[in-house]
Amino acid sequence: MRNIKELIDEQFGKDEPVEIVNKITDGLDIEVPKPARKKKSSNNPGKAQNELLEFFMGFLLFGGGLYWVFNSFTVSSSWGHGYWGIGSLRMPMGTMLIPLLVGIGLLFFFEKKAIGGFVCALGVLVILISLITSISFHAVSGTLFTYILMFGMVAAGAALLIKVLFKPNNKKSDD
Numbered sequence: 001m002r003n004i005k006e007l008i009d010e011q012f013g014k015d016e017p018v019e020i021v022n023k024i025t026d027g028l029d030i031e032v033p034k035p036a037r038k039k040k041s042s043n044n045p046g047k048a049q050n051e052l053l054e055f056f057m058g059f060l061l062f063g064g065g066l067y068w069v070f071n072s073f074t075v076s077s078s079w080g081h082g083y084w085g086i087g088s089l090r091m092p093m094g095t096m097l098i099p100l101l102v103g104i105g106l107l108f109f110f111e112k113k114a115i116g117g118f119v120c121a122l123g124v125l126v127i128l129i130s131l132i133t134s135i136s137f138h139a140v141s142g143t144l145f146t147y148i149l150m151f152g153m154v155a156a157g158a159a160l161l162i163k164v165l166f167k168p169n170n171k172k173s174d175d
Helices: 004-012 018-024 045-070 093-109 114-133 144-165
Strands: 073-077 083-086 089-092 135-139
Touching (some): 114 135
16 A cells, blocks of 8 residues: 555645645545745845844834934923022022133133133033033823833834844855
């Protein structure tokens, strides 16, 4: 008696799909071996397209999530409202302009501009530090689901980008 696999191969060919084999043997008490699946090669052009799709999906999720997060907070500043300070040192707002004004005066007074330039830079630095330290962020009211979705988009997008960008390269060089 011949093997069922030999009969199927003779009737339909060697690379017949499993569905047709199952139709033939339906109702019979026969175990049909399933055809071996072909291994995908690592040089598959579809794999590069999949990585490109993952990159763009990650980029869109990450960018969209960050945009949503940044639009969910309001920024306010108390700069220019009376006093500013570092630690427990409190001074009126106009006093932070003194180093800048003195530096500008020194630029015109001395022929060597190094001292005046340093004092001007110090004045600008003091103004920038006071501006940055006076900023406060306030979250716009929203549901917990909204915030989970927002930060989840950022996390998923970052994970996809990291997965694609830092994936080890398996190509062997022909040296």
